[in-house]
Amino acid sequence: MARISINLLPPEIMVQEIKKAKFYRIQFIGIVIVLIMIFLSSLTLALRILQNQSIAAVQATLAQEEQKISKLKGTQASLYLLKNRLSEIDQYFGKSSQQASMYKLIDKLIPTSVLINAITIDKSGGAVLLATAPDSLSLDRLLNNLITKETNEDRISQVSVETLSRSRDGFYRVSLKIKP
Amino acid sequence: MKKKTIIQFYNHYKLYIFPTAVVLSSLFLIIFAIYPQTAKLIENQKVAGEMQKKSNFLASNVIALEDVNSEDLSEKVGITLSAFPAEKDYGRILGLLQGLVVQSGFTISSVTLGNVSGKVGNASSYEVKLEVKGPKILFQGFINNLESSPRIIRVRSLDIVFVQASEILDTSVIIEVLYSPLPQTFKGDSPLPLFGQAEEELLISLSNLSKINLTASSSAAVYSQRGKVNPFE
Numbered sequence: 001m002a003r004i005s006i007n008l009l010p011p012e013i014m015v016q017e018i019k020k021a022k023f024y025r026i027q028f029i030g031i032v033i034v035l036i037m038i039f040l041s042s043l044t045l046a047l048r049i050l051q052n053q054s055i056a057a058v059q060a061t062l063a064q065e066e067q068k069i070s071k072l073k074g075t076q077a078s079l080y081l082l083k084n085r086l087s088e089i090d091q092y093f094g095k096s097s098q099q100a101s102m103y104k105l106i107d108k109l110i111p112t113s114v115l116i117n118a119i120t121i122d123k124s125g126g127a128v129l130l131a132t133a134p135d136s137l138s139l140d141r142l143l144n145n146l147i148t149k150e151t152n153e154d155r156i157s158q159v160s161v162e163t164l165s166r167s168r169d170g171f172y173r174v175s176l177k178i179k180p
Numbered sequence: 181m182k183k184k185t186i187i188q189f190y191n192h193y194k195l196y197i198f199p200t201a202v203v204l205s206s207l208f209l210i211i212f213a214i215y216p217q218t219a220k221l222i223e224n225q226k227v228a229g230e231m232q233k234k235s236n237f238l239a240s241n242v243i244a245l246e247d248v249n250s251e252d253l254s255e256k257v258g259i260t261l262s263a264f265p266a267e268k269d270y271g272r273i274l275g276l277l278q279g280l281v282v283q284s285g286f287t288i289s290s291v292t293l294g295n296v297s298g299k300v301g302n303a304s305s306y307e308v309k310l311e312v313k314g315p316k317i318l319f320q321g322f323i324n325n326l327e328s329s330p331r332i333i334r335v336r337s338l339d340i341v342f343v344q345a346s347e348i349l350d351t352s353v354i355i356e357v358l359y360s361p362l363p364q365t366f367k368g369d370s371p372l373p374l375f376g377q378a379e380e381e382l383l384i385s386l387s388n389l390s391k392i393n394l395t396a397s398s399s400a401a402v403y404s405q406r407g408k409v410n411p412f413e
Binding site: 019022023026027029030031033034037038040041044045047048051052054055058059061062065066068069072074075076077078079080081082083084085086088089090091092093094095096097099100103104107115116117118119120121122123 | 198201209210227235248250302323340363379382
């Protein structure tokens, strides 16, 4: 059976009722929003209180560790010192100086027949060599050894003959300037 | 009368007044409570995290430092400091050179201590001029002994005169003796240095060399007596 609804209220009351319902909805939403805001404010405040407590605990642990480490400062300083010395020593230990290497190289390159009178190796690694060769072949071999890249290990850039003389006994006396 | 007017005004505009009051109070809470507390919360979280990290780091440092054998450490520091001291050590270098020269089969003609300080890389240095005599065949060994001595020294220049008849060398060697000041500061909260295999090997080499040198120096001291045994002879 179909139901018939008849609104007998005057239209002004209808408008007023609609307005009222709208206001109640707004009021409800507004109260919910304010409650949410209050809840959020309380939550953040509570979280901050908890956080402050945990920070205080961490600070206490940190202070304890700092105290412990200050007691071990001597050991720590010794470790740093050891590291510093080892890294400094590592730069020089077991590494031949340019001068010593140059001497070893020249000594290796001199033919057995050639006699060395003097070797001077200066601070820049350059050398002056005074030698006596019994014949031109030995002298030739000495010069060849000094100037050839394969034999001088590419560590001699220039060899200049400063003086060269031949004595009555046939010996060659030569003064060589060697640059690294 | 006034109250009635206000009530009337509210009733008339309550659809606007209430939402405005809600918005204003919400804004007030956001601006003065929620936002600053949240910002502080995030900031403190970072600070707490850093503090926790530092605390953990210090705790691990404490454990590592407590495990260090302090006697062994001070012995190692002693070895490295005698190899590469913080300041000029004229007295020690004279003894060391005397030992090395004798050990290499040479004899000292003269020793001159240079006052000039130089720089080799990061290190400081002073010069020692050593005039020695000895067999030519042993000279390379002498140079090797100098450069692999337990004290870090470098050959700066060489002046060698060969006496052909006797196969004897008359040599003047300028040696650079290296030293370097100790680091002045270190940060307590910086990570502990790590020692690799190469550094351990270097320490062992230095330790062995200083032991060998100590033995050689004592034997040199026995064999190279100075002056007469009986001063009244």
